[in-house]
Amino acid sequence: MSGARPTLLLSFCLIAAAADEATIRARATQSVALLQRVAAQWKTPCVSCHHQAMPALALDAARSRGLEVSEPAARSAAARTFQLLSGLDRAVQVNDIIDPSLSEGYMLMGAHASGIAPNLSTAAYARHIARAQRPDGSWATFDNRPPHSAGLFVSTAVAARAAGLYLPRQRDAQRNAVLERARRWLLSAKIESTEDATYRVFGLYWTRATTAEQSAAARELYALQRADGGWAQVPSMTESDAYSTAQALTALSRTGAIRRDHPVFQRGVDWLIRTQAKDGSWHVKSRIQTPAPISPPYFESGFPYGHDQVLSCAATAWAVMALTEALDPVRTPPKPLAVPEAAPVAQPWMETALFGTADEVAKLDPSLATPGGTSVLMMAADDAAKVRALLKRGANASAPAKSGVDALMVAALYRDNREAAELLIQAGASAKPRDAVKYKASPLPVAIFGGDAAMVKLLLDHGAEVERPMTLIGNFPATPLTIAVGMDDAELTRLLVAKGANIEALDEFQMTQVSWAALGHKNAALRALLELGAKRGVKDKFGLTPIEHTRGIAHFGSVTEQILRAAK
DSSP states (O other), X not given: OTTOOXXXXXXOSOXXXXXXXXXXXXXXXXXXXXXXXXXXXXXXXXXXXXXXXXXXXXXXXXXXXXXXXXXXXXXXXXXXXXXXXXXXXXXXXXXXXXXXXXXXXXXXXXXXXXXXXXXXXXXXHHHHHHHTOOTTSOOOOSOOOSSTTOSHHHHHHHHHHHHHHHSOGGGHHHHHXXXXXXXXXHHHSOOOSHHHHHXXXXXXXXXXXXXXXXXXXXXXXXXXXXXTSOBOSSTTOOSOBHHHHHHHHHHHHHTTSSOTTSHHHHHXXXXXXXXXXXXXXXXXXXXXXXXXXXXXXXXXXXXXXXXXXXXXXXXXXXHHHHHHXXXXXOSSOOOOOOOGGGSOOOOHHHHHHHHSOHHHHTTSOTTOBOTTOOBHHHHTTTOHHHHHHHHHTXXXXXXXXXXXXOHHHHHTTSTTOHHHHHHHHHTTOOOSOOTTSGGGOOHXXXXXXXTOHHHHHHHHHTTOOTTOOEEETXXXXXXXXXXXXXXXXXXXXXXXXXXXXXXXXXXXXXXXXXXXXXXXXOHHHHHHHHHTTOXXXXXXXXXXXXXXXXXXXXXXXXXXXXXXXXXX
């Protein structure tokens, strides 16, 4: 039956003695306390998976097994993390866009684990995530930090989960279609890492795959277990690590692939118990070796291990989740304390504008707006029929919110939305950037995150500036071409170069797009750049060439280097 929990049978010649329940409970409780101590120290504007969303998931798992959780501390951390949901302006405008699938996806998963009920803000973010899905069923990602945040399996599974959790009832048909497309992609794509295999298992469970489909994916994952009981990130790594081990155990147990008395599970739990540090953490070494800034600037987050603290924090959160799977669930787990900071003050017209039909929207006053200036037209900008109805009633196409964002910029967020954008341009909206917008965002770079070539071409044909950068989360200046390469979008890379983007432009680090593609192993975009004649031997301020950048992240494979060496 579709969506049922598969039960799999395995045999192992060597079975380690299982850790006792009291030991597991004590070790997991110690790790929960550590995660809660560092939760208040995350300092960047993005919602991180490793220090915010994953610890929220770990706390949810701890509650379900009756482990001690400081609810006031958890509520305080959730309030800081999810206060961005308190107003619809940010959720509709998405003016802090960085990576729809993972940034917004993990945010919604963390919100769900923190007990945040569906509201209009969570629905607006879920709408954006759902519309970022590619035609093949996957979601792209700008990120390139393995083992987490690198690869299409994690971006696709996380995005599908977030959309499934928070798309509103009015979008049930859309939810079903999104999950089905994701399921098909997850079944067809090739795994290259334990992270891929783990998120295939999670993703197929979340997208309601059949028992047979889930069982086949689970067999691939538990076949990767090493002789010591752990899992390694990729085949080329000789040592097991806590991140991959805990993640694999959590996926296999939560989806019903194996029971906790199974040898695979017991050996994995014993590996975690043996390798836990005295402070309750697990140390996992970062594979990021490059001097180039592919993460926010370094700061001490309160977690141990210096350069390795981000990955080690994520690993510890996963380890809590894995260890709790070895414990009996409590009959009535405590609910997290309410987080009123994470819910907007909504009015009926807002829900109609966001999720009503075109006929319903046509009855709204076109001058309606939030106190922050997010108009009814901006809320309806993902739908050409609703845009047309509001423009016909006199809505102002070019009126900005207090942030400087207007309806065209919101329309540009969504794939397959060219018609709505064209209507707005015809009614007076401008594709040219506004100087006052946060992070210097404008319709063009926003549209590139969505991967819609028709939208990008429309904007370029109406005055969008092909070389103007926006500053991602306030830290990284990124031109439209930088974003296209980062999203590994070969079609948009070619289009932007054809429209005048400088293929050899040097950034503040004297790095070219070829170097960034090589460092991030964005192979589709790299091939496009090389076919367009981009140079492959430029040395940057670090003294590195693109080929040397392919080794900036350890154990990422040799395909990217082979592409560069084969180029003429």
